[in-house]
Amino acid sequence: MRNHTELHEFILLGIPQTKGLETVLFVIFSFIYLFTLLGNSLILTAVVSSSTLHTPMYFFLGLLSIFDMLFPSVTCPKMLFYLSGQSHTISYEGCAAQLFFYHFLGSAEGCLYSVMAYDRFVAICYPLRYMLIMRPGVCVGLVVTAWLVGCLHATILTSFTFQLTYCDFSRVDYFFCDIPAVLPLACADSSLARRVGSTNVAFLASVLWFSVCVSYTYIGIAILRIQSTEGRRKAFSTCSAHLMAILCAYGPVIIIYLHPTPNPLLDAIVQILNNIVSPMLNSLIYSLRNREVKSSLKRVFHNVVFISLE
Template structure:
């Protein structure tokens, strides 16, 4: 039997962010500002890496992938939320809800895998500098990057199948501004214990495994940095890793708060999801450009070239 035959619900109603009545215009401006900044900032970083031959290294190759992720991630849920804030329809089709769950967790899984690969890249660069170009050759880098996106797609597919194989035949009000596992599962007309266990285990295992691999990489990195005799060398090594660590904290914080906390708080969940969906992707361009001299120099060159090309 097809998935459509399991449910009589054809659409869901998104209730938005709790306790924000009368603040729709302000929240709309907030969403629009951060989404625009995220799109333009990450697109600029991505194009700068493409246009600058000195940035054609493994580190910046993976940073380019992260910029592409940060361009795509806000576009999964923010457009529908902004339509809702403009006073338009707050409904989302059954298929649209399933699409949000799929793309949200596909990109979320990709992000976890990508941060893990970036940590491994820094580990090889700092702990095995003489073999860095041999280990992180173009073929390996391409395979790792493709693997992050394929792994994310598999992760999202499993979760979407688990959630939407259940029947939805009664309530259809989603207590959030987008469709995600906890709020959608609460509307199912069947026992959700298996789906909850498997889906939360899936999310938890992926996040925990990636976090442990990142922790191992950075433990080795810190031990290697402490062995550097030059204070300038230690400072440069720590500076190289600080931007990545900041991004990891911003990425993992919301995941822990939403999926691993024992009790549900609708307002806190919404606030954390806004941070994760809208604000964090817009901060990564600042984090990486302000902390990296090579990126700042390349950005200036690209901006000068663009300015000259338009005759400004």
């Protein structure tokens, strides 16, 4: 029979089937995390410092860089802490905060991808009215809506998860506090929380994915109608980086949904790709494939070197 003693902390058991690999994983994830912070900081610096990048497209790109620094910071520092040999424990409040910010930032970033797809749709399909449609007030409103949707989504999931009573069986068989890993520890019936969580996540992910597909369907039709090959190439190049970022973000999620049976190791690998690797890839995608961002970064480095030599 389960003990109903009030729970004050959880123990994160880490990535399944990786015992003895803690040092190797610590080095790998430290490098990826630091590279993610550095790469996205450079993109944000390039967007802010260059007046030619003060457009709706790069406004959203700068926000994406902020998300890509915050999102891995929800899970990675604690994971690196216990991989380095420190305590695996996380407080009850810390576990709830980790779950909230994971779903808040993840869903808000998903909304931002949909907003960026809509921005590319307007740029390709209505180029002459682009600045009128995507005026500053509209851009800010779309971003605020993304934050509100993410906050509402995370609040619902966190409330249903942590309104339950948890026993002193506090071992979370995962590397961070997520709903599927935490709910089995509940003393009370968790079926309602499971249904709400799966329904909420599936509904929001489906809506956001559908909105991206609709935008890029219209974009694809518009590109095919362009007569010149050079015109089609330029139109596609404005969308290719965003498409690659979307595939990096949604690819791991699609793998989880298509996998017929739960596999703890596979799920952990997919979550690591989604939480840690994808934010790093975004900085590479946008810095290597975007001529304006590369030019702005060159000017930033040139100014830094020039000032240091004076």
